[in-house]
Amino acid sequence: MIAYHAAIDRILASLTVLPSHPCAVADACGRVLAEPVISPLALPSFDHAAMDGYALHASIPLAEGSEHRVCGSQAAGDAGSAADGCAWEIMTGARIPSGLDTVVPVERTELIEALPDGKPGRIRLCGEVSAGQNIRYAGTDMALGARVLAAGECIGAPQIMMLSALGVARVEVIRRPRVALICTGKELQADPSQPLGDGQIYSSNGPYLVAALGRAGADVFSCETVDDTAITYVQALQRAVSAGADLVVSTGAVSMGRYDFVPDALRRFGAALLCHKVAMRPGKPLLAARVPDGPMILALPGTPMAVAAGARFFAAPMLRAMTGQGREPVLHAALATAQSPKAGFRHFLRANLQIDDGGRLQAYVNQQQQPFRIQPFVAADVWVVLGEDAGDCAVGSMVEIASLELSSPLQIGVHSPGSAP
Template identity: 50%
Template sequence: MIGYDEALAHILREAKPLPVVPRTPVPGQVLAEPVHSREDLPPFDNSAMDGFALRVGDAGIAAGAEFEVLGAQAAGDERVSAPAGAWEIMTGARIPDGLDAVIPVEQVEVLARDDDGKPARIRLQAEVPRGQHVRRHGEDVRKGDRFLAAGTRLDAPQLMLLAALGVSLVDVRAAPRVALINTGRELVDDPARPLASGEIRNSNGPYLAQRVEQAGAELVLRQTVSDEVDAFFIAMEEARSAGAELVLSTGAVSMGRYDFIPDALRKLGATIHFHKVAIRPGKPLLFATLPNGALFFGLPGNPASSAVGLRFFVEPALRAMLGLAPERALRLPLRGGRRAHHALRVFLKARVELDAHGRLWAQALPGQESFRIAPLAQANAWVVIDGSAGDLPEGAPVEVCGPGHLLGLTLEGVQP
């Protein structure tokens, strides 16, 4: 049995960054190269308000000034020149050349209208300084700016920015291809099927599949197999054919009669780097490399053990394959304290919450047994305590990690 830090070092030595490929931007991709803008954003000076565009100069114009309305400019209209007068203008419309400020329609008195009912003469009801309500070209992003750094994970805001700047291809790390194999003749995948005696529903499969994809990987195979070596070998061959660069299994890695995976991997020619880590839950975890270079993680079958194995062993490997730097955990005060029970590094289902003074606290939830799923659904974080920590009083700083490596610790579900 080895310690967590040593186990993680083994994993990171084997997990190599994947090739850089040009791709159409989609959520979950990780940029391998920085992105520079080929144009200004906004691309032209435009109005931030519905109102009237004016030429006011450095001194501005005082309330009470009157102007003839010489034209109108709507969003999408082409470039025009207007050295004098007022132009009715809509939000987002290009500012006519020669004008330098906008007064909102609410601050204007219409003195006359033309035959079509459009404003023909106006009086200002407020002072107008130069540049008021004008969005300058390049004010958001300038041409040539690096606006997204390498290592950025693309999500909705990044996709919005790429779309606004007309970026159709980005250089990203290829998504790690992952195969998921759940072992156990007791497992039932169909949620509508009544359970026979001794059967349980496969809860690890949906959980791990979702987390793998949220971590930026592509799930290329998902199978449930019985506790038979031949069935496992068939699934492993299908994983190889699917191009899996990381294979993830659950169950059959402990010391029981049906825990066949370590011997099966040896028969396949795999190199087992470690089997058993000084952690709780999830101590029987196994890590190996297959003959074709693919990584293999054998996670214990209990739900919390599988969740810990994915979060703190598999996801660091995926992060390295995506070219991302190691994660940095938060440190928050522990509510309620904790008595030391053993010398293992423990991963606790936890909640991060705000107190009445706006301070964040981490609290371990009841029900830390590895078979319990309900506390996992209530948790919004993990509290990690090293085996050497001893007893921890109320308020002791502890390491706190979010529910997923690439998700980080979010405040979703944080309650005062």
């Protein structure tokens, strides 16, 4: 048996970053950058008005009550204009006419003369005006040549906004990891439209992994259900290898029972075992291996929470490594329910989050932690992670927490401690 950190370090050390390819920014949400993006222009690219009003020259402050002739009007999108030494009506986002250096809001002026076409002809200031007011200067958001995004950064909607504002049409992204799933067990009914036979259960691990790994950025291109024999497992594995899988995740048949054929089948297939049996709960029988010149294999026990924990704390770091992302930052919360975990094991517990009156994040570990139970997982907000040497954890202890999703920020749920299963 191997400790969690030793196991994951061994696995990640055997992985390399996948190749990259160009991608349209419009299609890049959820993709990981293969190289940094350097700003091709300043943002804003010109000095412009922060609000509707009048642009003036105020290198020497302009006194309250002073009057100014309005020589023109500048709207957003208009080409640059020369100020000719007088005020200009200006709209939010419009370029500041050359020679002017401040913008006074329209509500801080008084219109004292209108032109026949209705445009302002002369204004009076309702307060003193100095230079530099209400102007957004070129380059204050992003300087020309500055690094906009770093390699290994995942592109989300905010990044799409920035790239689009800079006129960046394409970026270089890491190829999505290609993942194949193999679910073992003659008891599994993979088609939910069909009735269950005697002794059968509907397959839930496969659909869960398709969804979880897909949301984490993987290209899950197959999900097969096979019986409890090595030959069907190896055939499915061979299909995954031939299809160019980067990672094969299987569920079930990985422990020590008479039908747990996966370890021997992988050895006969020529895969090099990296670890088997990790000091963790749930999911101790987990196995990782590598096919020479082929994919990584992550073989998980078939119990639902063992699959969920294996996906979150093994598959997710593997996907990050394949796409050039660094290790996930560790987050913490205060424990609201005392725990006494078994020594020597890393425990992954389903929990709910609340914010106490002092604004501190509190983690309430759900009472029902049996690995076959799915409903507490549905009702949870986070995983609470207790290390192998955590010992007795009193209320108020700071503990590690991780999101339920494989690659998303924590969401504080609405479950109350009393309603947590």
